Amino acid sequence: MNKYTVMATGLLLSLGLVTGCSSSDAEKPTAAQSKGGSSATPGASAAPKGPVYSGPAIPGLAAKPAWSLPTADAIDLGDTLLFVKDAQGAYAKGGGSNDDPVDGTVGTLHAAGEPEPATLEFRDVKTGEVRKTLKVTTTRVAATTWHNGVPAVAVYTAATTESDGLSAEKTTTTVTVYGADGKELGKAQREGDKFHLREGYVIEQDGELSLKLTPVEGGAARKVTCTGRWGSCSYDPRTGEIDGGQAHAPLIIGTHAFHIENVSGYDNKREQLVMTDLATGKKAWSTADVTPPTGVELDDDGMRTTGAVRVLDVRDGRVLTSWGAGALTPDTWVTATYDLATGKQIGGSTTYAYADDPADTVSTEGTSVFSPDRTLAAAETEKGTAVWQPADGKEVWAQKDDEKALTPLRFSPNGVLYGIRVEELGEDVFLAVDGRTKKVLAKSLPEENVPLFTKQSGYGYISTHKGFFLFPAV
Structure with a gap:
């Protein structure tokens, strides 16, 4: 099965993660280094001279790579790519985590059963030059986002207190978030390891009906709740979505969060997605306040015959939605765009019968792949x-x-x-x-020659058994 195929497995929480950067972890700094073992000089090394590309031409990319490295994977941080080296100097290969994104990008780049030293390399996308290095001791390095979707990297550190014979074994996990420049953005600590990180928030299950969002840099926690007779709330780190039943939406998007109302199954109400301000909890938009697009089946009372509804994206004052077409057509969805301020539909709608694998735990119905x-x-x-x-x-x-x-x-x-x-x-x-x-x-x-693309520069990159290659777009 290829790495782009979503495995038919249930959600598994990550193993105890570990990492952190401290003066005890770092090598003794030289004149060219800052405290904590990090390089303070931009362009601390010349552009890498890695393997020569000999593969097929890739449509959308230049014939020759701008630079290359030995076999490796990377986390996209915008204008920077993050690589991880182990203690022996070998580059890490990502993949294999049940929480990795469904879009094929790297989620967990480095993982180990026990804490071990590693070096983070922040390389310029266009030149490959090392902008900064950090030495850490860790069991996991993973991609995440900071506030407003800014790419970031999370370094986890776990410490376990063994049982004294009567007490239970206790694990404490610390996560440190770094930006594309290698600077620390925030740090959080939790008992155990059952939490996720996105948009600068620690996301934890808080009972069956709620999720708790706590800012990594400190501050008041916010609860997101799903209501209704069949109410339940869960978070899928592979998609970043909140799941309350038939309704799905990005849990956190920019300065807003979604929650779900009327998770009611066969009740006479329909599930609704509600977007609220993260700071105040004030409602900003709801599917209950807009008219479903043409193609969505309504009953004699003017209600949707199915509660299936999704929010696919929110940007530039518009919200992209997808609605189940009807109770008897579960694979057919109607997609439409709305103006957030007025609630009015913008343009027409698109109706498709979507392909879906019943064994797939990540539902693809009603969703699409978007151009950058x-x-x-x-x-x-x-x-x-x-x-x-x-x-x-x-x-x-x-x-x-x-x-x-x-x-x-x-x-591309x-x-x-x-x-x-x-x-x-x-x-x-x-x-x-x-x-x-x-x-x-x-x-x-x-x-292995199907490229990924950096979010900011648009450069494409591939990781093959012969090396890591970074190409300009054409």
Whole structure:
């Protein structure tokens, strides 16, 4: 099974994580180093001279990489890529964590059963030069976000107090968050290890109906609650979503959080997604206050026949939603954009019967893959891929019955869509097509040559068995 396929496993909480940076962990600083074993000089090393790329041309990327390293994976921090070296100087390879993002990016980059020394390398995306290093002792280094979605890295440190024969063994976990410049943003400590981190908040389950959000840098905690006869609240770190039943939305997005009302199953109310200000709890928007788009089935009382509803994105004063079409059509969803201030729908709507694997614990129904600038979205429908425009709901193109179905993976900044086609014998074939025209640009790419893209620069990178390669976009 390829690394882009979501495994059909239940949510498993991360193992006891460990890390931290202290003066005791660092090597003795030199004149070119700051306290704590970190390099204080930007461009502390020249651009790396790694392996030569000899793979196939990758549509959307330059023919030659800007720089390369030995085999490695990285965490995208915007204009910086974060690498981890172990005590022997080998670069870490990510993957394998049950909490890793479903979009194929690295979640956990470094993991170990016991605390061990490691070096964090913050490299300039465009040149590969080392901007800063930090020496830490850790069992896990993972990608996270700071407030307003700013990329960051989390370093975990766990300390266990053994039982004295009567008392229970006790574990305390400390997490330290660093920005793209290697500076500490905040630190938090919790008993045990059953918590998550996103947008600068520690996210903990608080009973069956609530989640507790506590700022990493300190401050009052905020509760997010799901209400209703069948009420339950959970958080999925792979998607960053809150899950209350048939309703899903980003738990934290910018300065707002979502909660769910009327988790009612077969009750006469429908589930609603409510966006509130994180600081005050004041309501900013709700699906209850807008008119569902055309294509959503209503009963004689004007109520939706299904409580299935999603928020896919919030940006630039607009909210992108996806609504279950009806109680008898669970795979069909209607996607529409609304103005947050007025509640009015912007443009038309898009209706698709989505493809979904019943064994998949991450529901793909009603969701899409978005281009970095959010001008295009690609949906996996029953017929294959369809591309549409989130701004106005207009379809750009869709596969037909007589075509081989493509599952979309991601867009490049310049509109190349990468995807998977499954052959009859179960073999995965990776393709690249023009997102606007459907023209096939590469009909058979090796899986390891399907690139990821940095969020800020748009550069593409791949990690193969021959090395890590960073390419400019074209």
